[in-house]
Each structure stands twice: as structure tokens, then as C-alpha cells.
Amino acid sequence: MSDITISERQAGDVTILDLDGKVTIGEGSVALRNAIRRLLGDGKSKILMNLAGVGYIDSSGIGELVSSFTAVNKEGGTLKLLNLTQKIQDLLAITKLLTVFDVYEDEESALASYN
């Protein structure tokens, strides 16, 4: 069984990815990379990543968030983060990545920010 489940839903032209599980070295990171690649391949480049269900992340997972961010930017899109757990927020603060990511605490505000 995979460490992570990634569900996709659409809100206008924004694709919301709901992540549930662990984003760690190995399967979790690879699953996230594949999901982002697939969306970009389908021309979907406005992406909102909902991390509410991510109970665990390591440096590899944080690295994958960064890779996703740069891959989406490269295609002229925007990747934003929604519902950080306290743990993820702490790790993004330690790595100074809170200065890089656009982070939202509620979906409505996050979606409105794409307009």
C-alpha cells in the first residue's frame, strides 16, 4: 500500500490536490512528483496543494514540494499551499521556505487569490 493518497478536484481553472498520508523519501515523494507532472502534462498549471491530511513529511518531502513549485513556475503556472499542519509549518519555517510559498489557511481565500 502506498504511503500517500492524492485526490484531485477542480474549482474553476484551479486544480486542488488533496494529499493524505506521508510525504517521505521513496513512495510518497515519487507519487507527488508524478501527480504534478501529470497535471502539467494536461495543461493544468494553477495548482492548490491541500496538506491538511499530511501527518508526516521529511526533508525529501520538503524537497519535493520545492521541486513541484519550480516545475509549475517553469510552465508559467502557480502552486500554492493550503492547510499546513503545525509540523509542516515548523519545517518550512526552519528551512526559510515560508518566504517562498504562498500559504493559505482556508480554501476560499486560496482560490480567490488565483483571480
Add this chain to the structure above:
Amino acid sequence: MKDKREFTLPSRIESVDEAASEAEAFVKQNGYGDDFVSAIDLAVRESVANAVKHGNKFDPEKSVEVTLQTSPEGIEIIVRDFGPGFDLEEIPDPTNPENLLKASGRGILFMRSFMDHVEWHNHDEGGMLVKMAKWQ
């Protein structure tokens, strides 16, 4: 009474989960709470991942040795690989603006952030040792 657990793992990614599970069980058995367990778990994951990837470079002939032990002050962890070692001074600071968007290089920062003491040594018989401690 001092509690100690030693185990050896192969140089594959799955060893990261195995080491973290062992560490979590060990720390819980010794009565530590969730925040402590979470810090140890992350430090073990990062150190074993480094040993497998950067130390042993996934060489199936090389293993990773892990020691978990209690001390009067808290928990000590030692992770040894059998790679060529590295110079800490040459590891880029991942929080420098020029490195922020790099996909890797944050493991050592996490180990230092969540443990109270971290030190690296070249082992006399080859390989690299990282010794970490978290105090109560």
C-alpha cells in the same frame, strides 16, 4: 538501567522506515512523549537516508549500523555508514537565498534543529559516524 538497541540495515530506501519504526518503539518503551518521539523519528530518518544515499550510495555490499541507547540525560543515536565520508564545511547552507529552491540538502539542518547535539566523525575503520543526542 541503561537500555540499548543495535541493528544493521541494508543500503536501500526501505531501511529509512525500518530504522524510524525501531527508534519510535525504543523511545516510547523508555517513556518519552509524542514531541520527543517525533524529533527522534525525524533525526533517525534523515541520518539513515543520508547514510544510504550519500554515504553508501545504495551499495548492496555496504550496510548501515544504528545504535539507540538511553543515557541519564536522554536518548543517544549513532548511525554509521561505510562510505568515503564528507567534509561538513562543504555542505551548502540550505537557508541561503541561493539554495532555497534546491530539491535536496535539508537533512542535516533538520537533524541539528530537532536534536540537542549532533556531531560527525570519520570512523577509524572506515565510513562515517553521526552521533546525536536529545536531552529530556
